Amino acid sequence: MATIKAAILGFGTVGQGIYHIVNEKRAELKAKLGVELEIAKILVRNPNNERVEGTAHLLTDSYEDVLAVEGLQVVFEAIVNEEPAYTYLKKAIEQRCHVVTANKVMFAKHGMELQALAKTKGVHVGYEATVAGGVPVIKTMKNILLVNDVHRIQGILNGTTNYMLTKMRQENWTYDEALAEAQRLGYAEADPFNDVSGQDAFKKLMVLSDLAFGEQPNWDDVEVIGIDTLTATDLEQAKANGLRYRHVAEVEQNEQGDIVGKVAPLLVGPEHPLYPIDDVFNAVAMETNYIGTLTVTGPGAGMYPTASVMVEDYAEIIGKRAGFTVSI
């Protein structure tokens, strides 16, 4: 039986999750796909730090070592920031490797270009994990776009801020109290800027815009307002009126055909699809022409949710290759 060799770039939470799932599901994946998946190399900063037992021989700090793996066919990328992730994935695609990424910062900027390059090389790019962690919003939208037009997307794309807004409403916490607790629980970074400012949600929104409309708004034209503008009093008043603040990232095609985006706190009532989404959950509501509004909801982060959609991307890519005997 054929073996597919893969590398993992970055061995933090998500990278380790991929490694664990590939091992736990080895037999099932082999049975479903007809090929074995072997993690052949793991790129880390410090190859002397064996974070997962039994991986020491796989670790390297040299990307050249990764690309030199004989028969390398898949690269899982789970590092942060634009570089060197972009350069790494570009090289992998040029070498005709499929790539699967969780890197929204890189993909918001280079996603279309990497997909175009992959097309010329006959390989695939999986990017489900760039948006909303374990929630399969990319695949759901790709599928409905086969027939439907999506004209508007509204999403809760950052679990940290949704957690904070939930606690501020439910427990009457102040913004500072909610942030402190989010940091204590590991939801927010020591520097919470990307989450609370809306920049994290903005990057994910741009990935969705590429998919739904084939283009993004000019980044400078997108208003991005964080939740740090909200006070406990704002939330109390909303509650008294039966409303809730959600930190909503939205993008739509307006009547002139322009793509318009925004990230901002939004006051929503019980009839809104994002009204019930509490805690660290993510949700994306897609307004379509035939179906109406479809909403997908689930865990927006975490080792296993995010890693599992990346392994699903792999399975989907490999599945496309195999077993379709349909002739027309």
Added chain:
Amino acid sequence: MATIKAAILGFGTVGQGIYHIVNEKRAELKAKLGVELEIAKILVRNPNNERVEGTAHLLTDSYEDVLAVEGLQVVFEAIVNEEPAYTYLKKAIEQRCHVVTANKVMFAKHGMELQALAKTKGVHVGYEATVAGGVPVIKTMKNILLVNDVHRIQGILNGTTNYMLTKMRQENWTYDEALAEAQRLGYAEADPFNDVSGQDAFKKLMVLSDLAFGEQPNWDDVEVIGIDTLTATDLEQAKANGLRYRHVAEVEQNEQGDIVGKVAPLLVGPEHPLYPIDDVFNAVAMETNYIGTLTVTGPGAGMYPTASVMVEDYAEIIGKRAGFTVSI
């Protein structure tokens, strides 16, 4: 350019929806799939009744006429009840046609068999429309099952009863008042038995059970309790306690490995994923091992939602054939 010839069986709401969408999206589907789709025959009871202008020459009441279409490759089935739908689809598959069905009653009983037959014939069966109308629960679950195990499914699979329970709660209507309004709006049939008894939801649940677990519970072992057991007083008490009744179809694999199903009114609190689903919406919550709980929500019925997922099934089937140049 190649043309794919298709037939529509049944020309009621859903069948007509397919016809309209195929025409409206003709150019886009052709551009995406590289083939033209031609509706070559429409099976109806009375071929003298031209329900949609310009279709008179396509109508027939003879299934032999349908199967005799030269080069027929796809059969869309949008009729109700087990027979003759089952016999029709079996014949179509034996003739190496792809089939796309919306018929839950037939598919709950014969879905596994038809899929097995299709496999031996090298064709595909699309059945997204059998469960939850426009909500892509089948594709979402197929996708997450590539890597995740689904151990429990809970769904609101009948829009009529969800509408009735919503109105009984919000407007303090009695069961009879809610039913009368559902009938006036066309949500419930003159004989509402299948909806209110839970039989409709039960059939859809069995289709989900096949997909998630590869098997169904014994039908006789599945408790199916309708919403006609609920009184306005029950709903008032629930409301007073901050709870809501949902008509929930659920199936799970228990610790002994047995598949256990149930359809019944369920009292849920605000933390439950089905708590916020009001009116005619459908929703399915899937509990998985890696991702956690994923919920998809949307319109559970209607001409365009249901028909559009059937055309998506077609696009997916044809897409599998074409354009995958990946070589490993």
